[in-house]
Amino acid sequence: FERALLVRRPPENQWLGTIALVAHADSPMGRQCIAALLAGGAAVVGLESGATAADRPSAPAYRGIVCDAADKTMLEHALEQLTDAFGGLDMLITDDLSLMESCLPLLKLSPVQGRVSFLSPQGQALTVFQQMAAILAPDNIRFNAVSYAPAESERAARLAAELCGPLFAGTTGALIPVHGPNLVS
Template identity: 30%
Template sequence: MVLESPAEGHARRQATVEIPTAEPRQENAYLGELFRNAFPNNGAFLPLLGRDVAAFVVNYKTYFSQHNAGSKEPKTMLDPAPRLVLDGQLGMCTLGRSMKDANIIADIYRHTMDIIERAELLGGWRALPAKNIFDVEYWDLEQAKLKKSGKPPVFAGEIVLVTGAASGIGKACVEALLARGAAVAGLDLNPAVTGLFKRPDFLGIQCDVASIADISAAIDATVRAFGGLDMLVLNAGVFPGGTAIAQLDDDQWRKVMQVNVDANLALLRHSHPLLKLAPRGGRVTVIGSKNVPAPGHGAGAYSASKAALTQLARVAALEWGADNIRINTLHPDAVFDTGLWTEEVLAARAKHYGLTVEQYKKRNVLKTEVTSRDVAELAAEMLGPLFAKTTGAQLPVDGGNERVI
């Protein structure tokens, strides 16, 4: 979605002037109202496509049926949803299955606005008759192109928010989701996230997930950039290192709980009004840990926090099923291409077990190395149609851990 407030003046003028055409695809759909129910606490708003767009679709189908009946050959109807919305308060909003498509439409209408304004100054303008418009819209070459076009990517037209997106599993999740056609907002404390990918379907946001204000602002920015939120990947977390319970101080405990549990609760709570509006249903993938089913020495705070997060996800799955939101959890283990594992730490852990580094990386039943991409691919699939009937599930991504099995 492309949203431009500078166009609101043009939209107001067009909303008050009778434009001599009523053909729905070529004319504008006007939003009747703005629903302010997404972020009541901070005054932000979510613009929803409501009754006007529904009427637009009905009118377009009528227009198509009337003119298709007189065609020499039956035509295949295009997607009847509007690609351009003008509203006196909101401004101009263009929509497409991808940000590239939305940007193209926005670019075209920026020029169209200038032409309309100039034409009005010269005395007005008149659209082509409806039949002529239909013939242009449904000419043979366009129909042939439509028939040859393949299926859109699985997440085309959908928006995902990924936390901890600057590196490791989070970055791999962003890549997997972009490859599947989603528009992705990536959050991270590291400012490098803002320049992670130079493409219109990615929005990098520097964000401290432990800050409610940062979370609210990040979700608001996502909605304003892309038009909504369909999916969420809860990946951000901290691992404080090996500290026995007897030496675990309160500050360290609270910090781990704040990032690994409290922040994710806030993200779920703030995302819920948006996820329940997702046309294909809201979806959440939670990145847990092997330490939930099989905790380790010196990981008391981390293991407890991931267990709490997993329970939170299970309860959310129970509560949000009625809203058509599904929530599933992955439990990775020994993902060595992340910032948690330096060469020094790897060498020390391998030596502790009397193994080489390569042997240590494959210390599982399948004798295979688990990478960030492995976790990300499954995280993306869990958001897709293969898991459409699954919620509240927990899956290991660990090459087979004997303690988990």
């Protein structure tokens, strides 16, 4: 029985009816986040640097948009495409604060509580990002951060997606390190 509990899978379709935006969608970490979100039933828009159709997930609930998030015009156009295709935004997985700021108006309108999972490589100062939770809380937007060692990017990606799920519905302002078996940073 205990082993069964340990290998229990997250509930299928935990994100059914929700819309997620994933930055760096054509990176290995972005693909991991997208796979987890799609498996949970979310519709996902991925901001890509220029992936070909062969590199994109083939799921009908996925839309890849070539976009340099640093280019405000491209980003505005990408967010328009997102809202035209899916109607809004509920979840954001990113490592870019300016992208997050651009998405805040859409996240504030989420009928199912806006959520942000912020990914940051190990060693970057993340205490500032915890302050974002206090800033976003009045708008009912959850904000959590994952700090990871490069060798743990797959686990960090899955955790970033899971932070948007119902298991963490009452969690905001969390900074979770994913450093693997080598616990010394």
